[in-house]
Amino acid sequence: MIVHVQKIVVRHAFPVVFTRHLFAPRNRALRDAVARAGGARRHRCLVLLDQGVLVAFPDLPDRIQAYFDAHAKALQLVRAPLALPGGENVKQSAAPVRRMLAALRAGNICRHSFCIAVGGGAFLDAAGLAAALFHRGVRLVRVPTTALAQCDSGVGVKNAINYGGSKNLLGTFAPPWAVLNDADFLEKLPLPLLLDGVAEAVKVAAIKDAAFFRAIERAAPKIRRRNLPVIRRILQRCALLHLDHIATSGDPYELGTARPLDYGHWAAHKLELLSKHRLSHGHAVAIGIALDALYAARTGLLAAADARRLVATLRACGLPIYAPELSRAARRGRLAVFAGLEEFRAHLGGELTLTFPSPLGSRVEIHAVDAVRMAECIAALAAWK
Numbered sequence: 001m002i003v004h005v006q007k008i009v010v011r012h013a014f015p016v017v018f019t020r021h022l023f024a025p026r027n028r029a030l031r032d033a034v035a036r037a038g039g040a041r042r043h044r045c046l047v048l049l050d051q052g053v054l055v056a057f058p059d060l061p062d063r064i065q066a067y068f069d070a071h072a073k074a075l076q077l078v079r080a081p082l083a084l085p086g087g088e089n090v091k092q093s094a095a096p097v098r099r100m101l102a103a104l105r106a107g108n109i110c111r112h113s114f115c116i117a118v119g120g121g122a123f124l125d126a127a128g129l130a131a132a133l134f135h136r137g138v139r140l141v142r143v144p145t146t147a148l149a150q151c152d153s154g155v156g157v158k159n160a161i162n163y164g165g166s167k168n169l170l171g172t173f174a175p176p177w178a179v180l181n182d183a184d185f186l187e188k189l190p191l192p193l194l195l196d197g198v199a200e201a202v203k204v205a206a207i208k209d210a211a212f213f214r215a216i217e218r219a220a221p222k223i224r225r226r227n228l229p230v231i232r233r234i235l236q237r238c239a240l241l242h243l244d245h246i247a248t249s250g251d252p253y254e255l256g257t258a259r260p261l262d263y264g265h266w267a268a269h270k271l272e273l274l275s276k277h278r279l280s281h282g283h284a285v286a287i288g289i290a291l292d293a294l295y296a297a298r299t300g301l302l303a304a305a306d307a308r309r310l311v312a313t314l315r316a317c318g319l320p321i322y323a324p325e326l327s328r329a330a331r332r333g334r335l336a337v338f339a340g341l342e343e344f345r346a347h348l349g350g351e352l353t354l355t356f357p358s359p360l361g362s363r364v365e366i367h368a369v370d371a372v373r374m375a376e377c378i379a380a381l382a383a384w385k
């Protein structure tokens with residue numbers, strides 16, 4: 001028997017830019033990101049656009065066209081931006097991804113061309129999958145337009161659509177070519193969509209950065225009043241923490257059984273589905289964080305006072321800590337949300353591994369959940385004053 005162990009080292013580097021007026025002709029962020037590819041020729045680009053963004057910014061296609069006209073030496077738009085409905089529906093079937101693939105094909109996008117996706121986290125997840133599949137992967141520039149996408153989903157290395165009633169079951173790991181965060185897109189976001197991003201910020205602060213958590217705690221009244229400069233700073237810090245985790249955790253492709261950034265997510269993913277997506281991802285995450293904070297306190301992992309601070313901060317920001325779906329019974333009286341534990345385990349494979357804050361600002365992994373104690377925590381959240 002001959003065993004040859006082949007090592008392959010692949011390095012990725014992609015810019016994550018925080019800017020404003022991304023499509024103003026004088027803004028060079030997009031041009032520079034694309035031109036990083038080098039070569040004298042013009043770079044072919046297809047723009048995929050979340051329809052929700054188009055509704056909020058009807059002049060966006062014209063502004064994109066004007067940008068490409070101004071940078072015509074470097075950039076070529078292969079067609080007018082293709083707008084498709086965004087939100088969770090874009091992930092619920094393969095049809096939108098197929099339409100994106102058809103547009104990539106019709107536009108003759110090759111592995112040296114660019115797919116530029118402009119939209120919320122759901123839209124970017126679907127567009128990212130299309131870009132990763134086409135020609136086994138074409139260059140993807142993400143332009144995240146929601147708070148959650150700018151601070152979390154849009155800066156990472158994953159994409160996915162839902163399948164067979166499970167969240168994110170079909171997807172790939174595919175680092176983007178560049179991420180361009182334009183704060184102007186946040187201007188028209190309703191408060192709940194801004195809070196979705198704040199929920200992910202509370203999550204990452206609770207397990208990685210106690211000082212950041214205190215900053216969010218102090219800022220909560222301003223967040224609730226929709227103070228955009230304060231929210232922007234929090235989103236930026238959250239994005240950098242996510243990026244740092246992906247770069248330094250040693251497991252960017254989640255080959256292990258742990259998924260540290262998914263604190264609170266086993267319940268959140270299940271709640272999204274149980275609520276038929278009435279609960280947004282971020283709001284479901286807030287509930288998941290609150291639940292696991294109480295559980296961590298009940299099992300001695302987290303000081304009870306810190307669990308209360310976590311719950312209080314979420315509420316002070318205007319985020320929910322409970323939804324009736326948490327208490328919904330499934331077969332034999334078992335709570336329906338508990339199926340989320342097995343689904344979470346199956347998604348990563350191997351042993352169940354959940355991340356909890358312990359102490360606040362750091363994390364610990366556990367491999368089993370006591371259903372009785374967890375149910376007590378759900379009851380406590382239901383009765384929370």
Ligand SMILES: NC(=O)c1ccc[n+]([C@@H]2O[C@H](COP(=O)([O-])OP(=O)(O)OC[C@H]3O[C@@H](n4cnc5c(N)ncnc54)[C@H](O)[C@@H]3O)[C@@H](O)[C@H]2O)c1
Nearest residue numbers: 052056086087088120121122145146148149153158185281
């Ligand atoms: N890939 C990852 O690593 C990762 C991580 C976390 C979350 N996610 C996914 O992200 C999704 C949630 O994303 P989201 O919170 O961005 O919400 P979303 O993408 O569902 O968008 C919500 C709504 O806002 C609209 N919208 C987008 N930008 C807008 C703007 N600037 N102004 C007005 N409306 C706008 C959209 O059209 C949509 O109707 C979930 O599917 C979740 O699973 C993925």
Ligand SMILES: [Zn+2]
Nearest residue numbers: 200265281285
């Ligand atoms: Zn999340």
